[in-house]
Amino acid sequence: MTTSLLALPTARGPVSAALLELLRDPGSQTAVDLRDADPFGDDLHLALHLCYELHYRGLPGVDAEREWDTALLRIRAQLENTFRSALRDAVAGGSDVDAELDGLLTEHDADGAVGFLLAEGEWWHVRELFAHRSIYHLKEADPHAWVIPRLSGAAKAGLVAVEFDEFGGGHADRVHATLFADLLAAAGLPDGYLALLDHVPGPMLALVNMMSMFGLHRASRGALVGHFAAAEITTAPGAQRMDRILRRLDAPAACRFFYTEHIEADAVHEQVMRHEVVGGLLAAEPELAADVVFGIQATGFLEAQLDQHLLGCWQAGLSSLRQPLP
Numbered sequence: 001m002t003t004s005l006l007a008l009p010t011a012r013g014p015v016s017a018a019l020l021e022l023l024r025d026p027g028s029q030t031a032v033d034l035r036d037a038d039p040f041g042d043d044l045h046l047a048l049h050l051c052y053e054l055h056y057r058g059l060p061g062v063d064a065e066r067e068w069d070t071a072l073l074r075i076r077a078q079l080e081n082t083f084r085s086a087l088r089d090a091v092a093g094g095s096d097v098d099a100e101l102d103g104l105l106t107e108h109d110a111d112g113a114v115g116f117l118l119a120e121g122e123w124w125h126v127r128e129l130f131a132h133r134s135i136y137h138l139k140e141a142d143p144h145a146w147v148i149p150r151l152s153g154a155a156k157a158g159l160v161a162v163e164f165d166e167f168g169g170g171h172a173d174r175v176h177a178t179l180f181a182d183l184l185a186a187a188g189l190p191d192g193y194l195a196l197l198d199h200v201p202g203p204m205l206a207l208v209n210m211m212s213m214f215g216l217h218r219a220s221r222g223a224l225v226g227h228f229a230a231a232e233i234t235t236a237p238g239a240q241r242m243d244r245i246l247r248r249l250d251a252p253a254a255c256r257f258f259y260t261e262h263i264e265a266d267a268v269h270e271q272v273m274r275h276e277v278v279g280g281l282l283a284a285e286p287e288l289a290a291d292v293v294f295g296i297q298a299t300g301f302l303e304a305q306l307d308q309h310l311l312g313c314w315q316a317g318l319s320s321l322r323q324p325l326p
Contacts, residue, residue: 005060005194009050012202013043019050019075023062032075038202039086040305042322044079045205049197051076052212056139057193080213087210091297095289097226097282100296101274104233113310114238117245121314126249127187128320129310131196132204136211137180137258138193141166143208146215147224151277153284155225158276162232162269179258186254189325199321203306210302214295222281222288226295229278232269239263 008024011017015037018030037044053059054067066072094100117125141163151159168174181191190196214224239262246256282289313320 005053005057005197006192007060008062009046009198011043012046013037013041015043015079016046016050019047022072022075023050023059023066026063026066026069032078034078034082037082039082040202040206040302042202042205044082045202045209048076048079048083048209048213049205051079052209052216053194055212055216056142083206083209084213087298087301088294090301091294093290093297094293097278097289097292097296100226100293101229101233101278104230104296104300112304112307113314114241114245114307116311116314118241118248121245121249123249123251125314126245126251127189127325130184130187130189130255131321131325132200132306132310134180134184134189134196135194135200135204136208138177138191139208140176140180142177143211143215144224144228146212147221147228150218150221151225151281154280155277155284156280158272158280159225159228162228162272162277165269176258176261179254179261182254183258186252196325199323199325201309201320201322203302203309207299207302207306210298220291220295222285222291223295223298225277225281225288226292226297227299228295229273229292230296230299232273236263236270 008020011020015032015034018032021028021030022032032047034044050059051072054062054072058064058067113129117129144159144166145163148156148160148163164170166176168176168178172178184191211224211227214220214227239259242259243256243263246259278292282292310320
């Protein structure tokens, strides 16, 4: 698996164009104007994704010292404020964590994009889904690691236990990001880190940006825990459905293995996240219940946005990506 982007991506509008100019030229006086920016759109989320990538593996041609460039941090804060405000406006809110977690267990086999794939999906649809998910799965568990030093006691111990599995239990070849790179290669797709960034539209970038935003802010530790719990609780049944789809399409073994690995692991993670991590956090800091609910609801909202995008495109016979896959 290639370890970093080979080149900066193409701008998707005035916001990302201005951000890319600042990345290329530290002395640029270009201003970022967010007045007309869609808070869930391609342009804003490419710009925010690039800001966050400075805290992960860096960007080609951009000095590592610019991770803490005050001009870039000010822009990142503007982008985050726009995104966070829109997310809060989009969800119902509340503080009943148990009700939110119980709601995640409802099965929806026939709904949305996965229902489409189960009923009539073709191999090209699945390859597109792999491309979308590569933006997250090639850094799987990394966004959640930011919250570890912000937790204590049972919450920290439980989350680290889940992360240990995500990172392969100490075995490099079992790291989930590596397994997804194997999946991409088996599907005939580039397996490099962010190699498909130019192909993937805003709805998927927004999901990953949400994780990074929650993880990089101590004040959002409750929201990050809520998001992570939602992800772990829904992964095992989602992986079972994906395995059914891949079996029907006679997909390569490496593609199926990524999902079958998650069926077993995440069934255990569900209980750890609910009782040790969420339960431990709220026992220590009960005032974070509303933040946990926000993280769960924001995850559901952005997953639904992505689902609507995929289904709308596929039902119309169109690609869900910005440009054709290689």
